[in-house]
Amino acid sequence: MSLSGHQSARSTTYEWLTPRWILDKLGKFDLDPCSPIVRPWPTATMHYTINDDGLAQPWWGRVWLNPPFGREASAWLHKMADHQNGIALIPARTETAMFYRSVWGRNCGVLFIRTRPHFCTPLGDEAAFSSGAPICLVAYSDYDREILKASGLGAVVAEI
Secondary structure: OOOOOOOOOOOOOOOOEOOHHHHOOOOOOOEEOOOOOOOOOOOOOEEOOOOOOOOOOOOOOOEEEOOOOOOOHHHHHHHHHHHOOEEEEEEOOOOOHHHHHHOOOOOOEEEEEOOOOOOEOOOOOEOOOOOOOOEEEEEOOHHHHHHHHHHOOEEEEEOO
16 A cells, blocks of 8 residues: 555545645654655655655654555554654544554644545546545644634634
8 A cells, every 4th residue: 555545435645635725734854754656746845755754763853654555554643743753644533543552642733624535546537435434623733723713714713
C-alpha cells in the first residue's frame, strides 16, 4: 500500500491525495512524511515518500500528515501526537483505539469537515466518489487550532 492510501469500496487504487482546496486553507507546512512519489502539488517544503520510510525518519517543523487509512494509520498518528506540531487528516471515527490513543487528550482541536471530500489521483484529478467516511483535521498546536478555526472548512472542537 502506498503512503496516502484511502480506501473506498469503489476504489481500485490505494493512493489518494488531499484535495488542493483543503491544503490551500491550512497554510504552509515544513514536512509531509506521507507524501506520494508523484504529486501534482506540493504539500510541504520537504516530502518523505514510501522510498524514505517517513515513519522511521526524524520529523521537524510544522507537519502535514495524511497517513494511509487502515491499520497502519495508528502508528503515524501516534508519532504526530508525540511531535505536537502540525495538522493530521484522518477518518472521523471517534470511537476507535487510534482516536483514543492519539487524538483524545493529545491535541489542541479537531475540525470536522462539512462534507466527505473527493480525494485526488496522483495526476490531480478528483475521484468520482467521496472518501467513504467522514473526515476530520486534528491540530497538534495552538497555532494549528487557530488555522483550523479560520479555515471555514467545518466545525472545530477545541481541547478535547
